[in-house]
Amino acid sequence: MTTQIFCASTLHGAATLAAAIDAGCFRPARRRVLLVSNRAAEPEVSPSFDELPGFDALRDRFDEVLSWNAAIAPFHPSGWSPRPGDAPLWERHLRRLWQLDDDGLELTVDSVEAGPAVAVTGIFLGTPVHVYEDGLAGYGPTGSKLDPLLGTRVRRLLHLGLVPGVKPLLLTEFGVESEVIPDDAVRAVFRKVGAASPAPEVPYRAPALLIGEHLPGVGPEEEEEVRLRMLRGAVALGHRSLVLSPHATAPAHRPGPLESEAERLGAELTVLDPSLLPETLFEQVRPALVVGCVSAALFTARQLYGLDVASTGTREVLDRLTPFEHGDRVPVVLAHTLLPELETGLTRAPANPGRLVTALGFVAQPRVHAELRPAATAYLADGITPAEQELFPRRRLTVLGLPGGLPGRLAALSRSPALRRAAGRARRLGRTVRR
Numbered sequence: 001m002t003t004q005i006f007c008a009s010t011l012h013g014a015a016t017l018a019a020a021i022d023a024g025c026f027r028p029a030r031r032r033v034l035l036v037s038n039r040a041a042e043p044e045v046s047p048s049f050d051e052l053p054g055f056d057a058l059r060d061r062f063d064e065v066l067s068w069n070a071a072i073a074p075f076h077p078s079g080w081s082p083r084p085g086d087a088p089l090w091e092r093h094l095r096r097l098w099q100l101d102d103d104g105l106e107l108t109v110d111s112v113e114a115g116p117a118v119a120v121t122g123i124f125l126g127t128p129v130h131v132y133e134d135g136l137a138g139y140g141p142t143g144s145k146l147d148p149l150l151g152t153r154v155r156r157l158l159h160l161g162l163v164p165g166v167k168p169l170l171l172t173e174f175g176v177e178s179e180v181i182p183d184d185a186v187r188a189v190f191r192k193v194g195a196a197s198p199a200p201e202v203p204y205r206a207p208a209l210l211i212g213e214h215l216p217g218v219g220p221e222e223e224e225e226v227r228l229r230m231l232r233g234a235v236a237l238g239h240r241s242l243v244l245s246p247h248a249t250a251p252a253h254r255p256g257p258l259e260s261e262a263e264r265l266g267a268e269l270t271v272l273d274p275s276l277l278p279e280t281l282f283e284q285v286r287p288a289l290v291v292g293c294v295s296a297a298l299f300t301a302r303q304l305y306g307l308d309v310a311s312t313g314t315r316e317v318l319d320r321l322t323p324f325e326h327g328d329r330v331p332v333v334l335a336h337t338l339l340p341e342l343e344t345g346l347t348r349a350p351a352n353p354g355r356l357v358t359a360l361g362f363v364a365q366p367r368v369h370a371e372l373r374p375a376a377t378a379y380l381a382d383g384i385t386p387a388e389q390e391l392f393p394r395r396r397l398t399v400l401g402l403p404g405g406l407p408g409r410l411a412a413l414s415r416s417p418a419l420r421r422a423a424g425r426a427r428r429l430g431r432t433v434r435r
Helices: 011-022 053-057 068-072 084-097 116-123 183-196 220-236 256-264 278-284 296-305 314-320 329-338 353-364 370-381 394-400 408-414 417-434
Strands: 002-008 031-036 064-067 104-109 129-133 154-159 177-180 208-211 241-245 268-271 289-292 309-311
Touching (some): 002 011, 011 183, 031 068, 104 116, 208 278, 220 241, 220 289, 220 314, 241 278, 256 268, 314 329, 353 370
Parallel strands (some): 002 104, 031 064, 154 177
């Protein structure tokens, strides 16, 4: 007697789970429960994704839909997890609350490092865990050393296979294998979610679709500038009919600067409802071009729907992304290197993206993925291009003793506290002079 608990915090994540279930990625179970978490800053006044019209197309995959927020109130789901000694008490409470009885459990979560998934896996100790990734983050390394009692419970990583030829690094230190959710099942689910969502009011055919997104490491003003670059770049390519798909948490009002710029350039801009998934628009609107920055929707448009895509602003995001081990670094690098640049149409595609990702994984998390050192060393020693070399800070390569770092004597100088203080004073003086 098994109950499968699926954790989701976005409509896109729930759609990914539905596609995996439809494709037979999960064995039959007595009961399937979708555990919904609303991670908005103020969940009391922000609708949960299971209240959106598109969710109706997903509901029948689950025997029951439960609220994680309600189960742990008044705690916020983003930052709460029980104290280790309280885990047995919480398990007894939740088994009674959710009528789990003595069923064996299987957990499917979108992360083992953050959010509600940490709390759920910490409460139901010893339970087998499946991890799913509905974007690009799974291609990057595990962000920190996981407790082996959790890592060894993970059975597999389900993902969308958005970057052919590149295998996810996430959880590979525990020997976790990855499994691609079939494209046909994913497209079918997005089609059904789109049919159940409000029809997009687009007054023209084959527009350029602009993907609104929150960009890691940059502020609201810089995000606005990237959106303006997206609009200007699409118009420069000859597109006069533009559609903006705002981020799900974007404010309901229309973005004035974009509309003003579109009017100035003689283009028509339609702003869609933020609750609409961009992926549902790829068939409904069939855009001539999909433009964004680092959104996984760009890879979905290209890989699953064969649409033309372009990216802009990735260099600026990479320059501001700190620390180097930031969990979004590999997704941003994938967008930066594999997607055509909006302004020039060029790509910086490396000869072997898989080797690039492996090297980045080790340089970002050398303690977590120590086994990747030989592969990273071989890649960096093979004469990589200047564009690839820019992705690896020389100081970090020096500290790790990797090719591309400073030579031995210079490396020793670079570690000198006196020299580093002098260099810092020189940089500050230079900034003062420029001002």
